[in-house]
Amino acid sequence: MHIVDGVLSAPVLAGGTVLAVAGIARGLKTLEPDHLPRVAVLSSAFFVASLVHVPVGPTSTHMLLSGLVGLALGWAAFPAIAVALFLQAMVFGFGGLTALGVNIVNMAAPAVLVHYLCRPGLCRAEPAALFGWGLAAGTLAIALSVLMVGLALAASGRAFIPAAELIFVTHLPVMAIEGLLVGAAVVLARQVKPGLFDFTPVAPAWVEAGDD
Amino acid sequence: MIGASVPADSLLDVLDARLRLLAALSFALVVVSSRGFLAPALANAAALVLVVVARLPLDRTLHRLLHVDGFILLALATLPFSTPGDIAFSLGPLAASRQGLAQAGLIALQANAAILALFALVASLETVSLGRALAGLQVSPKLVQLLLMTVRYISVIEREYRSLRLAMKARAFRARSDRHTWRSFGYLFGMLLVRSFDRAERILIAMKCRGFDGRFPVAEHARFNRRDLWCGLGWLAVLGLLIGIDRI
Amino acid sequence: MTPPLFHLAGIRFGYDPSHPVLRGAEFSLAPGERVALTGRNGCGKTTLLHLMLGLLRPQAGSVEAFGAPRRTEAAFRAVRARAGLLFQDSDDQLFCPTVAEDVAFGPLNLGKSRSEAADIVTDTLTMLGLAGFERRITYQLSGGEKRLVALATVLAMAPEALLLDEPCNGLDAGTEDRLITILAGLPQAMVLISHDAAFLDRLAHRRVELRDGRLI
Numbered sequence: 001m002h003i004v005d006g007v008l009s010a011p012v013l014a015g016g017t018v019l020a021v022a023g024i025a026r027g028l029k030t031l032e033p034d035h036l037p038r039v040a041v042l043s044s045a046f047f048v049a050s051l052v053h054v055p056v057g058p059t060s061t062h063m064l065l066s067g068l069v070g071l072a073l074g075w076a077a078f079p080a081i082a083v084a085l086f087l088q089a090m091v092f093g094f095g096g097l098t099a100l101g102v103n104i105v106n107m108a109a110p111a112v113l114v115h116y117l118c119r120p121g122l123c124r125a126e127p128a129a130l131f132g133w134g135l136a137a138g139t140l141a142i143a144l145s146v147l148m149v150g151l152a153l154a155a156s157g158r159a160f161i162p163a164a165e166l167i168f169v170t171h172l173p174v175m176a177i178e179g180l181l182v183g184a185a186v187v188l189a190r191q192v193k194p195g196l197f198d199f200t201p202v203a204p205a206w207v208e209a210g211d212d
Numbered sequence: 213m214i215g216a217s218v219p220a221d222s223l224l225d226v227l228d229a230r231l232r233l234l235a236a237l238s239f240a241l242v243v244v245s246s247r248g249f250l251a252p253a254l255a256n257a258a259a260l261v262l263v264v265v266a267r268l269p270l271d272r273t274l275h276r277l278l279h280v281d282g283f284i285l286l287a288l289a290t291l292p293f294s295t296p297g298d299i300a301f302s303l304g305p306l307a308a309s310r311q312g313l314a315q316a317g318l319i320a321l322q323a324n325a326a327i328l329a330l331f332a333l334v335a336s337l338e339t340v341s342l343g344r345a346l347a348g349l350q351v352s353p354k355l356v357q358l359l360l361m362t363v364r365y366i367s368v369i370e371r372e373y374r375s376l377r378l379a380m381k382a383r384a385f386r387a388r389s390d391r392h393t394w395r396s397f398g399y400l401f402g403m404l405l406v407r408s409f410d411r412a413e414r415i416l417i418a419m420k421c422r423g424f425d426g427r428f429p430v431a432e433h434a435r436f437n438r439r440d441l442w443c444g445l446g447w448l449a450v451l452g453l454l455i456g457i458d459r460i
Numbered sequence: 461m462t463p464p465l466f467h468l469a470g471i472r473f474g475y476d477p478s479h480p481v482l483r484g485a486e487f488s489l490a491p492g493e494r495v496a497l498t499g500r501n502g503c504g505k506t507t508l509l510h511l512m513l514g515l516l517r518p519q520a521g522s523v524e525a526f527g528a529p530r531r532t533e534a535a536f537r538a539v540r541a542r543a544g545l546l547f548q549d550s551d552d553q554l555f556c557p558t559v560a561e562d563v564a565f566g567p568l569n570l571g572k573s574r575s576e577a578a579d580i581v582t583d584t585l586t587m588l589g590l591a592g593f594e595r596r597i598t599y600q601l602s603g604g605e606k607r608l609v610a611l612a613t614v615l616a617m618a619p620e621a622l623l624l625d626e627p628c629n630g631l632d633a634g635t636e637d638r639l640i641t642i643l644a645g646l647p648q649a650m651v652l653i654s655h656d657a658a659f660l661d662r663l664a665h666r667r668v669e670l671r672d673g674r675l676i
Binding site for chain 2: 010042057094096
Binding site: 187188191192193 | 600
């Protein structure tokens with residue numbers, strides 16, 4: 001789902017970069033330094049997930065976990081995903097520097113949205129409904145990301161619309177499986193360590209003063 | 213960097229890391245905005261020279277590039293069929309246009325050049341120098357710290373992932389396309405997160421024991437010296453040349 | 461004479477090929493016998509167990525298990541269903557939220573149905589004196605409980621042989637005693653890696669030492 005260098009038009013690249021910078025700034029602003037290690041852990045998990053191949057029918061897909069990152073981090077998903085995508089571009093050549101902003105927005109914006117849509121329900125959910133909320137979060141995050149990839153492509157030229165459609169169709173099973181995985185992960189996290197997703201980012205005064 | 217081997221004493225190592233980052237970025241921008249084939253083709257040649265100068269292992273770098281190219285071609289496969297123009301060939305009811313093929317080829321060339329330059333200039337940096345360079349370019353210290361910690365945790369999480377997978381294998385687990393598999397992967401990642409969070413807590417405590425107060429010191433970095441200046445100017449000349457060739 | 465469960469011959473293996481940890485190791489495990497495997501840290505004891513299950517492949521030599529030579533992943537998969545490995549660190553082994561799910565994981569991999577697996581879970585936990593642990597959260601168990609649950613996850617697959625990698629590492633005297641009693645009552649053949657002489661005295665029928673890449 002990473003868009004490579006050379007595909008997108010200049011206005012899309014510029015727009016994506018501006019939005020990514022704004023999202024990262026928003027995420028960093030409310031991020032307490034004490035939570036940095038946790039954000040880094042999720043960022044690394046997001047990176048490692050891309051190395052893990054899960055079989056789907058005759059093929060396989062790698063995991064994305066953006067829904068899980070969003071559930072746990074809210075706006076901090078922006079810097080977390082930005083760092084992971086930057087590293088993926090450098091180490092594997094996925095995406096590229098010019099498309100980085102668009103790729104960050106495509107993955108992180110749905111993650112943030114999922115946080116606000118699914119987390120309240122998830123926190124209140126009975127154990128039986130917990131899996132459902134995780135499933136919804138995992139599926140929705142991927143569906144929205146694929147949609148945004150499609151929009152970015154379509155905005156860069158009509159010729160890309162079939163590619164966008166193809167990406168959407170081929171990602172339908174990915175959405176379902178990502179949902180199942182995030183559902184299971186959420187069920188585990190709630191049982192094993194109930195406080196896992198309970199850190200609401202609040203910025204103490206000195207962060208404002210010391211940062212930027 | 214993770215996965216990439218940092219080669220010893222390449223000629224690029226004497227350059228300021230900020231310069232290398234900016235060079236990779238400006239190169240990518242120039243390459244993706246080219247319209248003709250000649251400039252991106254020359255850019256690929258230039259990037260290959262950089263790969264050699266950076267002393268990256270050629271076989272491994274090209275292997276990695278081929279892996280990425282597989283994805284790129286897959287993503288571009290529809291382009292010839294959706295771009296209007298003169299028909300080059302047809303597959304059943306689908307007609308591929310010459311213009312579409314040309315555009316797909318152009319994008320692949322551009323992406324390749326940008327990736328190669330990124331591998332040579334940035335991926336070959338030590339993580340710490342990369343962090344310093346980013347801080348030197350006014351990237352928020354918190355984001356830089358996040359990057360450095362992430363790089364550190366990736367190997368930890370990957371190692372834990374591998375040992376859990378090994379233990380699953382020892383209990384006759386085989387990844388299949390079924391719910392048992394997907395649930396198990398979900399649990400596996402959930403458990404990795406739980407453990408890693410606990411580790412993160414311990415690391416934070418250890419950081420506090422060493423006087424961490426929420427601020428990250430911005431490391432001093434070397435000043436831009438004359439050599440950096442000349443190399444930067446040389447790089448600008450290369451970019452200017454590429455732009456010029458593309459305009460003709 | 462009954463054929464051995466495992467027979468390893470001429471095993472050569474090194475994580476770094478220029479420094480092999482195993483240099484022509486020979487090893488046999490007969491049905492029902494409990495063999496102590498000793499040797500210094502880093503001499504290749506764990507490696508040997510992993511080679512027996514095909515989690516690692518030897519650079520030279522042959523692994524024969526349950527009466528057939530094993531070379532391919534498919535062949536070793538059958539071995540893993542019949543020989544259980546208890547990991548040195550139980551945290552490497554346990555990854556499901558509850559004890560019941562973790563113990564059921566192996567039987568499910570072997571193709572058992574959910575209800576069969578649930579019965580196996582109850583039986584195995586009862587046998588190990590862990591009845592009532594089904595709903596407990598594995599992650600929150602004590603170190604000793606984790607070790608016993610890890611043993612349960614292995615025994616739930618009804619293996620014919622047990623490969624135990626430092627099973628009493630980090631256990632208090634009481635738990636160690638309980639583990640020894642349990643192990644002594646099991647019919648399976650065992651390979652026991654341990655540095656604890658008293659533990660080995662009470663369980664092992666014979667001892668082999670891994671030194672300079674060979675078993676003596």
